[in-house]
Amino acid sequence: MRPVKPEPLLSVRNLSKHYPLRHWWGGRSAVFRAVEDVSFDIAPGETLGLVGESGSGKSTIGRAVTMLNPPSTGTVAFEGTDLASLPAREMRRMRRRIQVIFQDPYAALNPRMSAGAYVAEPFRLHRPDMGGAESRDAVAALFQRVGLDPRFAGRYPHQFSGGQRQRLCIARAIALKPSFIVADEPIAALDVSIQAQVVNLLQDLQEELGLSYLFISHDLRMVRYLCHRVAVLRRGRIVELADSDTLYEDPRHPYTRALLGAVPVPDPAAERARLRATREAPAAAIPEAGPLEEVGPGHWVARAAHV
């Protein structure tokens, strides 16, 4: 049994990503299982949150479902088409519909390309029919849409603040009217006062364009706010998957509980009480995750693996 919803936009089944581990003098080879047997769906207009600690496989999944780093096994069906078996030409066309936003907007930008040229690049690559004037107008509209002054199109990345750079990356990501965006830690590198701006923008764009997001984040507070459903990842496996209210109010897996219990609360009395309670309660042992089991409607929890 797998978590399934009718007519998903993206349907990931039994996705695994293995890396060969070879000892440096040769010898017995082994595999590192970065992601193991992960399945989930994303509905049109839905945001699925992917949370878990560093090394849990969050980003690997993001790169696998976009075929930036294709999975070792498993299928990734986008509107019913398996991306892994798609010929390169077809995949290139598909890329218009699937976009990625990364953590560090400065690294994603080309320092020697003006902001306008950067946002217009998808048009050059995918819309050769577009004339110069048409492209300029489209870029101006995109700047406006993400809250940037179109007069800044001639500026270079270093002339923008971190938040503005992330807006540029978002403008480029929505240029070709995608239906699905993987946002990999899009606010982690931003100042606290800027994070809410970017989250609000992502949400507005979702409402306007009917976008689906895979929102990869370690910010459990933002994930609850932004995501319809949340998958908790540990050591490459999903340990729990549910709609976000259920997951945050009724976490079943000991790992989910540990994760949610570790989030500091910005209220002094409540936070001191939380620290005291944590000090007194012994940490629960966390079993290795086995297959998922549906404990309530749409609420999936990993059984303890039989070792």
Next chain:
Amino acid sequence: MKASPPLLDVRDLAVAFDTDGGTVHAVNGVSYALREGETLGIVGESGSGKSVHVLAMLGLVPRPPGRITGGQVYFSGSDLLALPERRLRRVRGPEIGMVFQDPMSSLNPAMTVAAQVAEPLRLHCGLDASSARARARDLLDLVRIPDAARRLDHYPHEFSGGQRQRVMIAIGLACRPKLLIADEATTALDVTVQAEIVALVQELKREIGMAIIWITHDLGVVAGIADTVQVMYAGRIVERGPVDAVFSDPRNAYTLGLLRSLPDLSRGRAGRQRLRQIEGSPPDMRHPPPGDPFAPRNPYATPRCRAEAPPLAQVRGSVPGHLAAAWYDLPARLADGAGR
């Protein structure tokens, strides 16, 4: 109760950096005092001066491009800014321990952990090699590294991120300093590891009784561990006071904006509101805006805010020591419904 002299007394500290694009005024007249055993949480974003002012008082700002353009920093009675580097080296480490964000770049990858924990003990505490090693093992025990005796001879890459940060804390505490400064010490760590480090520092504080300056952008961490919180923006302190007072009754609009922009972890999706974002971007400190540097982003700003920088002053109607820099009366402006 007669107040004893503070452990740390920062007076009107100012730091500038000369860059190709002009002079960056990173710290602009920061003054505060820290009692023995007090935990001070400093909150601010990049460019707020929260890290730079600490580096400056420890003589760790590279000159050039950095310049200390004014102020004094009294620690146990002597002005750190006036001390020669040779004397300052006997303060950093033995008297003021430091833990930075990235333990991997602070630890030497080619030295065993034992050698690195023992180094300050030999240099500053006058221990010989074998007693320094024994004490290093005790310190790793203290920071709860399992199997400390065996792990002494391991190299940094053999430790997890959280364990490396524990090693840094062990080094920071090696000579039992009176003050521990942690600069974004848990920012790079996972939330469960952060929780462990915070709990560890709390325990060590109970055992050792040192004062702590905890620099972070995470209001949640500060809420739990700080006695006093200090909010910085554009190289100034914009609000400071007992943590309960500042969190429950913020009087500077930036503090309020930070607190309000966080989504509530206990609030479900039904009936949730759009996040209350702070508009605009932090100022370019080469050309700081005139007056209150937050005024261009502040929906509660008055004409005076845009003309004249407000002093940090005792908040009327709040507890003693609750200070804010604001020309406007925030509770009154909120009651009027200004700025939405």
